[in-house]
Amino acid sequence: MVFAAPNDALARAEGVLDADPSPLHASVAHQVIGIWQRDWGDMRIALHHLRRARDLAARAESAEREADVLAALGVASVHAGRTQQGLAALERGVERVSGHPRARVLFRRAYARWVLGHHREALEDVRRAVPVLRQADDVIWTARALTLRATVHLALGAVDRADADFTAAETLWDTTGQEHDKADAVESRGLAAFRSGDIPAALRLLDEAEERYAKLGTPTFMLSIRRCEVLMAAGLAPEALAEADAAIAVLDGIGGQSTRKAELLLAAATAARLAGDAHTAIARADMAVRLFTGQRRPWWEAHARLVLIEARVAAGRSSGRLVADTAAVAERLASFGAPAAPEASLLAGRIALGLGWRADAERHLALAARSRRSGPPLARMTGWAAQALRARAAGSGRGVLEACRRGLDVLDAHRMTLGASELRARASAQGAELAALAQQASLETGGPRRLLVWSERWRATALSAPPTRPPADPQLQSDLTAFREIAARAEAARMDARPIPALDREQRRLEREIRARTLHMRGDAPGDGHRFDPGRLLDRLGDDVRLVELAVLDGRVQVLLCGQGRVRRFEAGLLAEAEVEAEHVQAGLRRLAHPGAEARLPVVEAAGRRLEELLLGPAAAQLGDGPLVVVPPARLHRVPWALLPSLRERVVSVSPSATSWLRARETEPPRRGRHVLVRGPGLATGGAEVPHLAVRYGGAVVLEHADARVPRVLEELDGAELAHIAAHGAFRADSPLFSSLRMADGPIVVHDFERLDRSPYRIILSCCDTARFASVGADELLGLVTALLPLGTAGVVACSAPVNDAAVVPLMLALHKGLGAGLSLAEALRDARAALPDDALHRATGWAFTAFGAA
Numbered sequence: 001m002v003f004a005a006p007n008d009a010l011a012r013a014e015g016v017l018d019a020d021p022s023p024l025h026a027s028v029a030h031q032v033i034g035i036w037q038r039d040w041g042d043m044r045i046a047l048h049h050l051r052r053a054r055d056l057a058a059r060a061e062s063a064e065r066e067a068d069v070l071a072a073l074g075v076a077s078v079h080a081g082r083t084q085q086g087l088a089a090l091e092r093g094v095e096r097v098s099g100h101p102r103a104r105v106l107f108r109r110a111y112a113r114w115v116l117g118h119h120r121e122a123l124e125d126v127r128r129a130v131p132v133l134r135q136a137d138d139v140i141w142t143a144r145a146l147t148l149r150a151t152v153h154l155a156l157g158a159v160d161r162a163d164a165d166f167t168a169a170e171t172l173w174d175t176t177g178q179e180h181d182k183a184d185a186v187e188s189r190g191l192a193a194f195r196s197g198d199i200p201a202a203l204r205l206l207d208e209a210e211e212r213y214a215k216l217g218t219p220t221f222m223l224s225i226r227r228c229e230v231l232m233a234a235g236l237a238p239e240a241l242a243e244a245d246a247a248i249a250v251l252d253g254i255g256g257q258s259t260r261k262a263e264l265l266l267a268a269a270t271a272a273r274l275a276g277d278a279h280t281a282i283a284r285a286d287m288a289v290r291l292f293t294g295q296r297r298p299w300w301e302a303h304a305r306l307v308l309i310e311a312r313v314a315a316g317r318s319s320g321r322l323v324a325d326t327a328a329v330a331e332r333l334a335s336f337g338a339p340a341a342p343e344a345s346l347l348a349g350r351i352a353l354g355l356g357w358r359a360d361a362e363r364h365l366a367l368a369a370r371s372r373r374s375g376p377p378l379a380r381m382t383g384w385a386a387q388a389l390r391a392r393a394a395g396s397g398r399g400v401l402e403a404c405r406r407g408l409d410v411l412d413a414h415r416m417t418l419g420a421s422e423l424r425a426r427a428s429a430q431g432a433e434l435a436a437l438a439q440q441a442s443l444e445t446g447g448p449r450r451l452l453v454w455s456e457r458w459r460a461t462a463l464s465a466p467p468t469r470p471p472a473d474p475q476l477q478s479d480l481t482a483f484r485e486i487a488a489r490a491e492a493a494r495m496d497a498r499p500i501p502a503l504d505r506e507q508r509r510l511e512r513e514i515r516a517r518t519l520h521m522r523g524d525a526p527g528d529g530h531r532f533d534p535g536r537l538l539d540r541l542g543d544d545v546r547l548v549e550l551a552v553l554d555g556r557v558q559v560l561l562c563g564q565g566r567v568r569r570f571e572a573g574l575l576a577e578a579e580v581e582a583e584h585v586q587a588g589l590r591r592l593a594h595p596g597a598e599a600r601l602p603v604v605e606a607a608g609r610r611l612e613e614l615l616l617g618p619a620a621a622q623l624g625d626g627p628l629v630v631v632p633p634a635r636l637h638r639v640p641w642a643l644l645p646s647l648r649e650r651v652v653s654v655s656p657s658a659t660s661w662l663r664a665r666e667t668e669p670p671r672r673g674r675h676v677l678v679r680g681p682g683l684a685t686g687g688a689e690v691p692h693l694a695v696r697y698g699g700a701v702v703l704e705h706a707d708a709r710v711p712r713v714l715e716e717l718d719g720a721e722l723a724h725i726a727a728h729g730a731f732r733a734d735s736p737l738f739s740s741l742r743m744a745d746g747p748i749v750v751h752d753f754e755r756l757d758r759s760p761y762r763i764i765l766s767c768c769d770t771a772r773f774a775s776v777g778a779d780e781l782l783g784l785v786t787a788l789l790p791l792g793t794a795g796v797v798a799c800s801a802p803v804n805d806a807a808v809v810p811l812m813l814a815l816h817k818g819l820g821a822g823l824s825l826a827e828a829l830r831d832a833r834a835a836l837p838d839d840a841l842h843r844a845t846g847w848a849f850t851a852f853g854a855a
Helices: 006-018 023-040 043-059 063-079 083-096 099-116 119-135 139-155 159-173 179-195 199-216 221-233 237-254 258-274 278-294 298-314 320-335 341-355 358-373 377-393 397-415 421-445 448-457 474-495 501-519 534-541 575-592 598-615 617-622 658-665 689-696 710-717 784-791 805-820 825-835 840-848
Strands: 546-553 556-563 566-574 628-631 652-654 675-679 701-704 722-726 740-743 746-749 762-765 774-776 780-782 795-799 849-853
Touching (some): 006 023, 023 043, 023 063, 063 083, 063 099, 063 258, 083 099, 099 119, 099 139, 119 139, 139 159, 159 179, 179 199, 179 221, 199 221, 221 237, 237 258, 258 278, 298 320, 298 341, 320 341, 320 358, 341 377, 358 377, 377 421, 397 421, 397 448, 448 546, 448 566, 448 658, 474 740, 474 746, 534 546, 546 658, 556 598, 566 598, 566 617, 575 598, 598 617, 628 658, 675 689, 689 701, 689 722, 722 805, 762 784, 784 849, 795 825, 805 825, 840 849
Parallel strands (some): 546 628, 628 652, 652 849, 675 701, 675 722, 722 762, 762 795
Antiparallel strands (some): 546 556, 556 566, 795 849
8 A cells, every 4th residue: 555545655654553463553554654654755764664664574484474584674874875784684584485475575685786777687686476376366566676677777778678667557557556666657658768869768757757646745855866867868957956955855854865965965966067067076076975875885986986076077176186086987887787887988078188198098088989870869969979089089070070070960850859849949059069069170171161050050049940849738728827917916915015935936826836737748840951051151242231140169259251152260259258248238227227327338348349349350351231131159149249449330131040131031921910019018118119109000909908918819819920019028037038028917938939830921919028048058049039930030129238218119110111111120120210319328328239030
């Protein structure tokens, strides 16, 4: 019963002990309490009850009972870090019985050996147990044994064998009432999905397992460990670190399993390293190594040592001793058959290269490169990264580019299995090293055109296809509706200076639910196999239009100026200095949004001149007089390009990539597109431009007051030719896909826009912070504008800074006047800036708005 209804079993066992039972029955009751405490409570209490159960079994003179208790006690001792005692108890249990009871003990010993990382010994035990359990028609224990065997296969990288065992076990579980075991089976299938590269399915199954465990009221430490692994592979390392640390705190609070604590520390260390927190990673990994060593778990200890070395390298350490240590870890991992062995060899080769040890580097990299031909996507990428480094060390630029191309092709195929735009963007970080190697090789061995090709190969890849839409998911739509209602109530309470914590908690809960459901979506777009063609770009640009793509190599900005049939390269300043200057500009624009800050105008203009020197360098004098398209790296997304002196009087548009600009340029407007004007609540001017625009666009759909509700707004925006939305914008750096525009019934978020069949051909967002993004992955952006571009929008005007609402009105009216004259968004925005009064307030307002795309 303890794995069917754990809490009921605990109560029943305590009831048995209250009734003055016989030694045999008392032994069973104490064992149940011991198992409950072992798996979900205090290990000291667990060991006390299991020892008492062992002694009572001896008094009852039941060898079968005693062997069963010894098996449970052995597993508990191993989880408590008392490895020798635990294995000794399991050995005595095996010796005490034969046949069917012995098979059950063998299963427990196999489980303990799996915990310890003794995978081959575990496999041998479970292989001996399964036929006996099957012959005895012991359905529950056969299903447990098959589930364990599948899990061991996964640890050894045998995914196909694991799938077969999981399928067989699931068939058996369906005939039982073992609810906890069933939840464990779902969790294990999630792990198998992850090992086969299906991250959305893994997240969905792990969430389902969590729901099952919650109904049973049992903690889920193993689930947390597995979810951390999946979250890290999905590029969500900060979330994995938070989950691991939270689970450790709960485990410490109840005095739980020492083995699980060590595994959680390893997960936390790995997550911290991936999140860029090397010092936290070192602290967690060092503690994990010490725990694994004390628990005599060499398989786990080797993995923890690898993470410790990776964290030390990330902290800037490098030495010959570190090469030797990493090579030793790689050798141990290989001896265990661990899939992480190539990763360790790659690290050893990378450190050796840094020290100039060519022969050692070649030896380690050759070992790592073997993984490029088979296995899950990330393992193959490890192999291709090693192959690229080998080629670079050998001086073969062609070899570097070929290895990088093959590795990034693997990652492209993997990304397209992901339905959520967030996961696609974050997954790109996995290929950052390959992209950087390719760009460096292009710079050294090819001309500017080749560097442009490789810059495009890894820029804004998440926008290459629309995210998967879930129109048939009623639960997601219900959650979004509930989220809007709660968010609107919470915002109203905050504005009345009486925030209600319960509403904030419920809003966060709904956000987690919505995000989880979107992360479960599997990609349905196979990708068009398109490769960027610089000749096609140059043809589209013609003789007048210039495109400036900014690539970053070794921290310095490389300016690729495209136009008049050629690509030229110029070297500009340091990216880090440009980022600092861009933040100064943003601060200045915030000040200038308020009357009386005119004295800040010269400071902001001077910052604009410095930004031009850092970002364009000598290319600024070669831009010609025609329209300009700027393709900046993700980390420069907040630059107000119209502030740069060379660009103030120009037609300037911004695009996440040259490929994205080409796609926008070739997007056709809808044949009978309608104009939609939306006015949200709470604006200082009340959206004063909207009534004027309603007159200009006679017959336009006007949504305001009670009509400006999210379902109606989405319905009208779908397929529109032009949309103008005057509403408060809010950017969420912590969760960019919950960045929002405030409507009458609550916020409309990025997740809502992703449900559109086709977003408006042109969209104008006349509100603050709508052009703010989160930079994630290798060179990706998440935000409102980037959500619209893959969905059919060819042009957007949005704002990257707080602006003065009153000053926005004349800018918007002038912008629409230009559109009515047949101008593009970028042309109309240039002319609208020139039409504003020449004072600090209006100039800052004009600079804050940017045209994106090509419409």
